[in-house]
Amino acid sequence: MPEPKVRKFAITIEEIYHDGGKPVAEPLKKGAILAVVENPFAGSYHEEIEGFMKDLEPLGVEMARRLSEALGGKDAIEGYGKGAIVGQAGELEHGALWHVPGGYAMREILGDAKAIVPSTKKVGGPGTRLDVPVTHINASYVRSHFDAMEVGIGDAPRANEIVLALVMTTGARIHARVGGLKAADIKGEDGLR
Template identity: 75%
Template sequence: MGQVKVRKFLVSVEEIFHEGGPPAAVPPKRGLILAVVENPYAGQYHTDILPFMEDLKPLGLEMARRLLAALGGDPKSIEGYGKGSITGEAGELEHAALWHAPGGYSMREVLGGAKAIVPSAKKVGGPGTRLDIPVTHINASYVRSHFDSVEAGITDAPRANELVLGLVMTTGPRVHARAGGLAAAEIRGEDGLR
């Protein structure tokens, strides 16, 4: 297919000191990167859309590296991740689904082979559409303390012929996590679940 046409990137990092409880000794951070790209399949049905998934792989790596840099650059500091995509109104949900492999594998590679599946969300919508991107621990999906979500969106995207592609990384659990379950220190790392 060719090169992915990027209109813009948005990168944001939030640092959470507390949610009414005691301030965290090390405040966790939640980082988000979004890319607004042209959807080459917008406007009509295409049977074979897999070539664009291949085209998105270099963009996924670039976005994962940019996001990691915004969070300090140390892959060992990242404990949670997620991904999501929004397709504009001339696209279809399956176009947004093309982000699953490029978005997920790029973060796993940049973080040194994280084991857990990268949770995902996708939808169809116009400019200003918001998406809650789910987050789980990078090595064990059952670690409840890291269940989270980051709201994502851009006021002028996606236009009808665009996609908004997103990655999220976090540096720790929710600031006052105390919902029990498997603790990060108890991860066995055998299957990406526990």
């Protein structure tokens, strides 16, 4: 298949100083990068779609690089997630094509992150919002990093498009205090603990 046709990119960065508690000196940063791409399968059912995952790999790497740089560089990143919003002429499975290229791109850019990259997807029209789940990059059981970021673009996805999303954070929720495995105690053996 040909290279993905990108209509636009969007990057959003949040700096969070407090969430009702005492403000912190160094804010938590949450960022998302979105790419609006043409869906080559929109409008009809296609049995063979897997090849598009390979075509999306360079785009995933570019997006992961751009987002990590916008958040202060790869060493600043502690959490990640991914998602896709498929336009109404597509199907949910087209969003699943982002699992491999989006996840492996972040692992490549962040230097062998171990945890599975949480993901979500849906079908919707322009302006559809998506809550992208986030976990720690090296241990999925670190509760302080269980988070999400809402993403979307006002004019996307059009019926024949997919919005591809990557999300990264620089740390735990700003006032995390529900116990569980701490980031400092990660063993790094299996991506879970």
